[in-house]
Amino acid sequence: MTDPATPTPSAASRTLDARQVTTLSVAVAVVLIALKAFALGASGSVSILASLTDSVLDLAASLTTFYAVRWAARPGDHTHRYGHGKGEAMAALVQAGLIFASAIFIGWEALARMFDPRPVTGGSWAIGVVVISMVLTAGLVWTQTRSLKASGSMAVQADRAHYAADLAAGAVVLIGVVSGAFLEAPGLDAAAGLVVAVWLFWGALSLLKGAADQLLDRETSDADRAALTTAVLADPRVGGVHQLRTRMSGTRLVAQMHIDLDRALTFEAAHDIVVDAEQRVLAAFPDADVLIHADPRGPWSPAVPATPSPSP
Template structure:
């Protein structure tokens, strides 16, 4: 996973709310445009793109609500917050993409066996060109937000629309080839390619959502940076048992540090708090738990994830 961005949870939530609203509006506009053009032209490639955009609208709505729920503060029943709602939204998106690809593939095969001429080709081409531009603009906005927030829901939505961008281009080429050059079957072949692009995009969405749901560690770079920040205090003799995971706009981390066994409890507490502050400067949305061990005198810890090696970090 990538290094978690250094943004406060409130700012990250505001950015994700804004870009998910833009996603919903864009999807609604695309559905309206493609529906009108498909009814006029009868293009299978355009129908495939319309079906995909319809599911995009549903997926964008799911993401719209998921990022708002994920940003809600912890409560009595969810003491670690609600961040994983974003990953569930990504799984939902992946399922819709697979359904869309199956529908598109079926219609393309039927049209290949019994091709039909297109109507109103110019309008269909114009709509697909406009759809490509709108989708490209949305992806650019999502990319800017993703660089700052690391939101898995926005990442899944962007992957979805990136697949759409490819499918729009493929459909545009297929419609143009059938309309301008009279190449039979190109419309349906383009629809089959759209289905393949969607399936590939869905695999990426599932993989990223699974990483967060299965508590995948942060990147080696992020983990190394955390250890470096904690270790800046000479009173900290070592860092081990570092565990990290992301959950929507939040990142959770816990670790053990070695301290001089002669330090008083009050002094050890000051060392821990200072270490937390250094980490929070670069990971402001972090939830941090630090356990202090007396160096050379600590007993092995038990439990389900008992420490097996002091070298483990």
């Protein structure tokens, strides 16, 4: 069995990358809040209000991710034998809740402004802030995408999904501000805010599903299970794999299985086969926590006694 308490060098490098990108995420959120607060004061746009509210919750979500990634990277201890990886799923769950709250608030405000339209002023300032915000958000999403290739962090994935939604929502906000300030159609500004609310709600549902799957120990994908089985069966001495169970703990794959071995093998030989199988799994899934149980199969061979021979 592999030792889940000792992270490998590759795990350490992935954790470092995730920490760096979460720090950048917090910094971007702070800058966006400052810019949008200025734009809201200058324009009074409901679209800007919607975007500002979302950025405030972005900061809360990014701070949650910031701490969750560090907590999840801690090795296992006497109270958490499997490590703290599910802290990332918990962070994604918190993010989903924050996004739901944001969507409800923005949707309510947009509907109110539809029945009570208000003019959008300072359109040029608002448009400039929205464009700068979109550029910063695009840069963050690009960085998070690169980080995910190295870390596979669920918390970073949730954060990226949030900011990717923000990027698309920013385009909607831009349309709303332009229509409200230059086309004298404040109702379109409110409608743009409503579109943002619906977009956020849909993204929150996706995050909620992903977090729930991990917290409820959903099996990994069929492709991953097939890759596990293929790695173990690469040794012709392994007759079969059954009772395969998998789940994810943060970025770490946890797998348990039984394999069929010739009952004529010695204990030492069977142990070596199991260790070799674990190493092949680790080559395909670095940092996995693997537990393999050997089952005797096939006819008993009289050449290898089932019990120790009595001493003469």
